[in-house]
Amino acid sequence: MFTFKNFFVASTIEEAYDELIKNKKNVLLGGTSYLRMGNTNYNTAIDISNVSEIDKIIEKEDSFEIGAMVSFREIETNELLFNYFPVLSHAVEDIVGVQLRNNVRVGATVFTKHGFSDLITALLCLDSYVVLYKGGVLKLEEFLKEKQTRKDILTKIIIKKEKLKSSFQCVRKSKADYSILNLAISKNEKGEVRISVGARPGKAVLAYETMEHISKGFDKKAASEIIRRELIFDTNMRGSKEYRELLSMALLEKALMEVE
Ligand SMILES: Cc1cc2nc3c(=O)[nH]c(=O)nc-3n(C[C@H](O)[C@H](O)[C@H](O)COP(=O)(O)OP(=O)(O)OC[C@H]3O[C@@H](n4cnc5c(N)ncnc54)[C@H](O)[C@@H]3O)c2cc1C
Structure with missing residues (x-):
């Protein structure tokens, strides 16, 4: 269980940020599920749950905005977003x-x-952006590629509206375990396809070569060979590199069947 000396309730993101940069050992609190799995002793814990609007999913004319404090349950059950x-x-x-x-x-x-x-x-198979308090708006893909961790606060995610078909696939050893591999695909009305693969076990990436081949009408078998070659898979306690390579082919074929 993590511990902290002081507790600071922020009423704006600006207040939270000012507190965050005061000390290296100050920490922002999300839902704290992950923090509670560690044993770190922090200086000040910063609660942003009172900041207005960041716990909401807002539908705009051309986009959805998902606030930083929106829970997974809300993502799962929000009908507007689901549509x-x-x-x-x-x-x-x-x-x-x-x-x-x-x-x-x-x-x-x-x-x-x-x-x-x-x-x-x-999120990566959609046209998604992160909004950082100091860093501004960045494409999610660019944000994920950054190696250094920023001292910043993520305030919301923006997803540009598109009419598309999509599929999410993953394999877990048991229900409560992490995915051994996950894959998401979207296909818009112009026939453009985005394929993202995560838990490789590295961070999610887009499979550009495979996307290009599918957009040109390649068959599923050929595409699954390309994804296996194109992406870097590795071994960890959940699965081997070779197993992940095979899973990527199987999950892609399944996802393509769903969107087609
Ligand atoms: C038991 C368990 C099983 C899980 N299984 C899965 C799974 O199968 N699949 C999956 O995808 N995920 C899984 N997760 C991860 C989970 O989905 C969350 O990604 C994770 O718990 C972090 O969310 P949190 O609200 O708990 O963050 P916290 O624990 O509150 O914070 C995590 C870190 O984020 C920082 N932080 C919090 N809010 C912000 C912000 N707005 N801007 C910048 N930094 C911030 C905190 O300072 C901290 O360093 C699991 C988590 C747990 C605890």
């Missing part, structure tokens, strides 16, 4: 149980860029 992007709900609906999904937050998840994340993989 456009069911892939997000499908990505989180099997994560552990309702109690955990009520607690874990979107901002903490995307900011920490964990390779095992199911939500990040689903």
Whole structure:
């Protein structure tokens, strides 16, 4: 369990940021599910749950905005979001149980860029952007590529509206375990395809070569060979590199059947 000396309740993101940069050992609190698994002693814990608007999913004319403190359960059950992007709900609906999904937050998840994340993989197959308090708006893909961790606060995710078909696929050893591999695909009305693969076990990436081949009408078998060659897979305690390579082919074929 993590501990802290002081507790600071921020009423604006600016207040939270000013507190965050005061000390290296100050920490922002999301749902704290992940923080509670560690044993770190922090100086000040910063609570942003009172900041207005960041716990909401807002539909705009051309986009959806998902606040940093929106829970996975809200992503799973929000009907407006589901109508456009069911892939997000499908990505989180099997994560552990309702109690955990009520607690874990979107901002903490995307900011920490964990390779095992199911939500990040689903967001990456959409036209998604992160909004950082200091860093401004960045394409999610560019944000994920950054190696250094910023001292910043993720305030919201923006997803540009598109009419598309999508699919989320993953394999877990047991229901409460992390994905051994996950894959999300979207196909818009122009026939453009985006394929993201996560838990390789590295961070989610887009499979550009495979996307290009599928957009040109290549068959599923050829595409699955390309994805296996194109992406870097590795071994960890959940699965071997070779197993992940084979899974990527199988999950791609399954996802393509769904969107077609
Ligand atoms: C038991 C367990 C099982 C899980 N299984 C899965 C799974 O199968 N698939 C999956 O995708 N995920 C899984 N997760 C991860 C989960 O989905 C979340 O990504 C993770 O818990 C972080 O969310 P949180 O709200 O708990 O963050 P916290 O623990 O509150 O914070 C995590 C980190 O993010 C920082 N932070 C919080 N908010 C912000 C912000 N707005 N801006 C910048 N930094 C911020 C915190 O300072 C901290 O360093 C699991 C988590 C747990 C605890």
